[in-house]
Amino acid sequence: MLSIKQLSKTYANGVKAINDVNLDIPNGMFGLLGPNGAGKSSLMRTIATLQDPDSGTIHFDGLDVLAQPEALRRQLGYLPQDFGVYPKVTAEVLLNHFAVLKGLTARGERKEAVEALLQQTNLWEARKRGLGTFSGGMRQRFGIAQALLGAPRLVIVDEPTAGLDPDERNRFLNLLAKIGEQVVVILSTHIVADVTDLCPRMALIVKGEVRLQGEPQATIDTLRSKVWRRSVSAEALPEYQQRMNVLHTRLVGGKPQINVFADSQPDDGFIQVEPDLEDVYFLHVRSAAANAAATV
Numbered sequence: 001m002l003s004i005k006q007l008s009k010t011y012a013n014g015v016k017a018i019n020d021v022n023l024d025i026p027n028g029m030f031g032l033l034g035p036n037g038a039g040k041s042s043l044m045r046t047i048a049t050l051q052d053p054d055s056g057t058i059h060f061d062g063l064d065v066l067a068q069p070e071a072l073r074r075q076l077g078y079l080p081q082d083f084g085v086y087p088k089v090t091a092e093v094l095l096n097h098f099a100v101l102k103g104l105t106a107r108g109e110r111k112e113a114v115e116a117l118l119q120q121t122n123l124w125e126a127r128k129r130g131l132g133t134f135s136g137g138m139r140q141r142f143g144i145a146q147a148l149l150g151a152p153r154l155v156i157v158d159e160p161t162a163g164l165d166p167d168e169r170n171r172f173l174n175l176l177a178k179i180g181e182q183v184v185v186i187l188s189t190h191i192v193a194d195v196t197d198l199c200p201r202m203a204l205i206v207k208g209e210v211r212l213q214g215e216p217q218a219t220i221d222t223l224r225s226k227v228w229r230r231s232v233s234a235e236a237l238p239e240y241q242q243r244m245n246v247l248h249t250r251l252v253g254g255k256p257q258i259n260v261f262a263d264s265q266p267d268d269g270f271i272q273v274e275p276d277l278e279d280v281y282f283l284h285v286r287s288a289a290a291n292a293a294a295t296v
């Protein structure tokens with residue numbers, strides 16, 4: 001169990017990226033969802049001991065992470081949002097190199113670990129190819145292979161599916177789901193479907209603050225019978241947005257379709273729909289934006 005208490009961080013430029021965050025994260029896949037700039041990477045980097053918070057505590061299975069960062073690093077696998085590779089070096093050689101850095105110094109054991117991870121991430125056939133020739137999805141799978149070296153008990157992956165095509169995204173999420181059966185996996189993402197598809201528990205973070213946490217379905221249930229949908233003309237859309245709590249707008253066959261949050265049917269044209277995690281996401285992101293605007 002990873003336990004974060006009253007964690008805060010303000011950067012030198014005055015941006016409060018983490019604002020009194022409290023989170024309890026058990027074994028399994030945990031989705032950390034939030035829009036761009038919400039503070040997800042700041043939180044991931046802090047848990048990964050790459051930067052210090054201003055205040056608060058982080059404990060992992062009783063270990064005081066901020067006091068003993070080295071001990072945490074020995075149990076950590078981390079896939080950052082952006083990572084560079086040497087384009088001409090092959091996947092096998094670079095993974096072997098990372099394995100040495102991770103402390104796998106015994107040759108036989110290292111070879112075994114590298115081979116197993118190349119198989120697990122479906123990169124075995126491509127192991128002799130330079131990383132510069134890899135697709136985005138293959139690179140991300142290589143990233144997860146290096147994160148899994150040394151059998152970590154805490155795995156952090158920061159926005160891994162951005163830019164992947166649907167096939168590669170599925171392959172990557174399936175891989176994460178398998179890993180998540182044994183250890184704590186924190187998946188940070190702004191893609192709501194990543195959390196819906198994969199995470200039994202989640203938190204939504206907006207402007208550095210945790211807006212909600214729990215089981216995705218429980219958060220969806222709080223919106224039951226309060227989400228309404230209709231098609232509108234492009235000309236009428238701004239008026240609806242002004243008069244109603246429009247959660248999101250989608251183009252269906254080129255025509256806007258809106259989801260509105262309301263206790264009762266907003267007008268005759270609306271039908272009630274089953275809420276989903278996207279509705280929950282937009283309700284909280286929009287209300288955080290409205291609060292920010294009200295305080296300016």
Ligand SMILES: Nc1ncnc2c1ncn2[C@@H]1O[C@H](COP(=O)(O)OP(=O)(O)OP(=O)(O)O)[C@@H](O)[C@H]1O
Pocket residue numbers: 011012013015016017034035036037038039040041042043081159190
């Ligand atoms: N080193 C830094 N110095 C100053 N401000 C920073 C720094 N790193 C991040 N920020 C700011 O802190 C806020 C949170 O950024 P962060 O990257 O943690 O968010 P995020 O949720 O990961 O967003 P994204 O999906 O865009 O990466 C943003 O306003 C960002 O501009």
